[in-house]
Amino acid sequence: MIDLLLRLLARLLPPLARERYLEEWRADAAGAAEAGLPRRDVVLGALVLSATLDRALPAHSGEPRFLRPRRLARRGLGLLTATSVVLIGYSLTAGGIVPENAPAGVVAATRAVGGLVVALALLAGVVGVAHLIGAARSAETRTARVSLLLAVIGPLTVVLGTLLPGAPWWLTLLGFVIVLAGLATGLAVIGGTRPVALEHRVATRRQRVPVAVAGAALMLAVIVLGSIDLLVWNPLAKVPGTELSTIYALMAERDGFSLQPTLVALVVWVVFWTVPTLLITALAVHRAGGPLTPRRLAIAMLALVGAAIFCRFFTGFGIGMSIADTFSTSGGDGSVVSAALAIVGQMSFAAAAILLGWAPRVVVRPAESAVAV
Amino acid sequence: MLRVLLDDGASVWGMLVIQRTGRPAGSVYPILERLEGAGWVASSWEADTDRSGPRRRLYELTGDGAQAARAAVERFDAAAVAKASKASRPDPAAVRLSGAEARA
Numbered sequence: 001m002i003d004l005l006l007r008l009l010a011r012l013l014p015p016l017a018r019e020r021y022l023e024e025w026r027a028d029a030a031g032a033a034e035a036g037l038p039r040r041d042v043v044l045g046a047l048v049l050s051a052t053l054d055r056a057l058p059a060h061s062g063e064p065r066f067l068r069p070r071r072l073a074r075r076g077l078g079l080l081t082a083t084s085v086v087l088i089g090y091s092l093t094a095g096g097i098v099p100e101n102a103p104a105g106v107v108a109a110t111r112a113v114g115g116l117v118v119a120l121a122l123l124a125g126v127v128g129v130a131h132l133i134g135a136a137r138s139a140e141t142r143t144a145r146v147s148l149l150l151a152v153i154g155p156l157t158v159v160l161g162t163l164l165p166g167a168p169w170w171l172t173l174l175g176f177v178i179v180l181a182g183l184a185t186g187l188a189v190i191g192g193t194r195p196v197a198l199e200h201r202v203a204t205r206r207q208r209v210p211v212a213v214a215g216a217a218l219m220l221a222v223i224v225l226g227s228i229d230l231l232v233w234n235p236l237a238k239v240p241g242t243e244l245s246t247i248y249a250l251m252a253e254r255d256g257f258s259l260q261p262t263l264v265a266l267v268v269w270v271v272f273w274t275v276p277t278l279l280i281t282a283l284a285v286h287r288a289g290g291p292l293t294p295r296r297l298a299i300a301m302l303a304l305v306g307a308a309i310f311c312r313f314f315t316g317f318g319i320g321m322s323i324a325d326t327f328s329t330s331g332g333d334g335s336v337v338s339a340a341l342a343i344v345g346q347m348s349f350a351a352a353a354i355l356l357g358w359a360p361r362v363v364v365r366p367a368e369s370a371v372a373v
Numbered sequence: 374m375l376r377v378l379l380d381d382g383a384s385v386w387g388m389l390v391i392q393r394t395g396r397p398a399g400s401v402y403p404i405l406e407r408l409e410g411a412g413w414v415a416s417s418w419e420a421d422t423d424r425s426g427p428r429r430r431l432y433e434l435t436g437d438g439a440q441a442a443r444a445a446v447e448r449f450d451a452a453a454v455a456k457a458s459k460a461s462r463p464d465p466a467a468v469r470l471s472g473a474e475a476r477a
Contacts, residue, residue: 023418024430028388031429035388037398045387045398052403057410 002029005043012050017060021049056138063361069139071361072131073147077183078357079128080151082350085306086121089346090114093332097342100334101240110339117343121350125155143185150182201360202290211294212284215301219277222305222341223270229337230266230316237335238323250326257322262315269315273308277301295355302352309345374404375442378414384431386419405432413438 006029010022029042055061056068063071090096096114099107129152136148157175161167235247242250251257280300283289292300316333324331333339377393378385385393391401408414415435418428434442 020430023427024387026427027429028386030426031386031388035392037388037392041391041398042388045391045402048399049402049406053406054410059410 002039002043006046009043009046009050013053014055014060014062016062017053021046055134065138067361069135069144071359072135072138073144074359075357076128076131076135076151078354079124079131080155081353081357083121083125083128083155085349085353086117086346089342089349090118093342097333097339099336099339100237100329102237102336106336110336113343114339117347124350124354129155147182147185150178150185154178154182200291201293201296203293205285205287205289207294208284208289208292208297211297212281212292212301215297215305216277216281218301219273219305219308222308222344223274225337226309226312226341227266227270229333229335229341230312230319231262233337234316234333234335235319235323237338238329239327247323247327251322255322255326257319257326262319265315265318269308269311273304273311277304280304295358295360299352299355302348302355306345306349306352309341309348312341374401375446378432378434379439379442379446384417384419384433386429386431390432408438411438413441 003026006022006025010018010025013021025042025046028045029039032039032042053060056065058064061068096111099110132148132151136144154175157178158172159175161169161171161173161175164171232244236242236244239247248257248259280292280297284292284297320331320333323329333342374390374394374396377390381389381393387398387402387405390405391398394401405414405416409416409432412435414432415438416430416432419431422428
């Protein structure tokens with residue numbers, strides 16, 4: 001039992017300190033009787049040490065002190081950005097797109113998935129705040145503490161201003177100002193005493209190609225499904241029981257709708273988001289694409305997918321308004337694919353933000369003076 | 374705790390420090406870790422032992438650490454004497470210990 005507890009407590013330590021302390025604790029527990037002490041004392045000591053260990057100590061963290069707060073703050077900001085992206089998407093779609101005239105099961109499933117995404121986003125926000133607390137603790141500077149305070153108060157003020165009945169209008173605005181101030185001070189913590197620079201990392205072609213192809217396939221799926229949805233599935237969902245040709249004919253007759261501008265906007269949308277995706281894929285396949293590591297590729301592809309889905313709103317604005325005017329429906333999307341794409345878009349942006357924050361640890365090379373003999 | 378490390382001279386393992394100081398392990402382990410992080414104490418695995426199983430971690434004061442520990446102990450003793458004799462108010466500079474020294 002004692003050994004199990006010690007192993008569990010060792011798991012709470014940084015990887016570099018784990019083996020050392022576990023062996024030390026085990027030896028202490030084995031020799032406790034010799035020192036006339038109960039073995040449980042070792043567990044108590046291990047418990048306190050696992051909570052108070054100086055995690056920023058280079059011997060424990062494996063990185064210089066100045067890098068730890070920077071890494072934690074970067075991860076925290078990435079997570080909080082992901083939370084913001086999902087909550088903003090949730091707000092813009094008024095609680096998520098609900099499929100119209102769809103079976104009850106599909107509507108329930110869409111709502112459940114949307115709720116799950118929001119819950120995950122809130123969880124990411126909590127983990128993000130925890131990371132900022134860790135950054136502030138290890139930075140031990142006034143700027144970092146201010147950043148921590150603002151990172152906690154800002155989002156809380158926004159949530160209170162939005163959800164609290166009768167809250168003054170300026171409370172949400174104040175919350176956003178605090179969040180911006182928190183971001184600014186957080187960036188100062190990230191910057192620290194050394195400038196942030198692009199770390200030299202390379203990946204092999206075998207590592208790059210699968211991510212690039214998967215990203216391109218995702219974008220292709222979004223483009224194809226998004227286009228068909230905009231022209232076919234969404235109109236059919238908004239005006240159930242009517243043939244597509246009849247819907248378009250009625251729109252032309254009653255609202256003066258012409259398909260041509262919508263097709264032009266759609267082609268622009270397709271080209272605008274397909275070309276950069278293909279260029280990145282080609283670069284990843286090319287031997288010059290070494291710096292495009294899988295993480296960097298994923299960030300680029302997911303950000304493009306998220307942006308493409310967001311911009312589909314503008315592409316489909318004209319046809320959506322015409323449907324609304326012709327059939328006296330709402331102007332919002334109402335198909336299952338629209339609802340799914342909105343969730344995919346939010347998750348793509350959120351994943352890109354988290355990956356951007358989750359940069360691998362910097363490999364610190366000894367200074368030349370240190371290795372010179 | 375600094376006194377134990379100074380008096381012992383040689384390396385001591387954690388349980389021995391706990392036994393000699395009479396302080397709880399929950400206090401001794403973190404202090405040893407902080408002292409090691411600050412460079413006052415160095416630790417190493419015990420070498421060549423007949424005992425099987427995990428190795429003990431031995432702690433000893435470094436050269437600088439021993440010097441600083443002696444100074445801290447002296448100041449602590451001076452403060453304790455001054456307080457015990459209830460003499461005139463002691464010179465604040467003479468008894469001001471850093472947080473780490475006070476805990477140790």
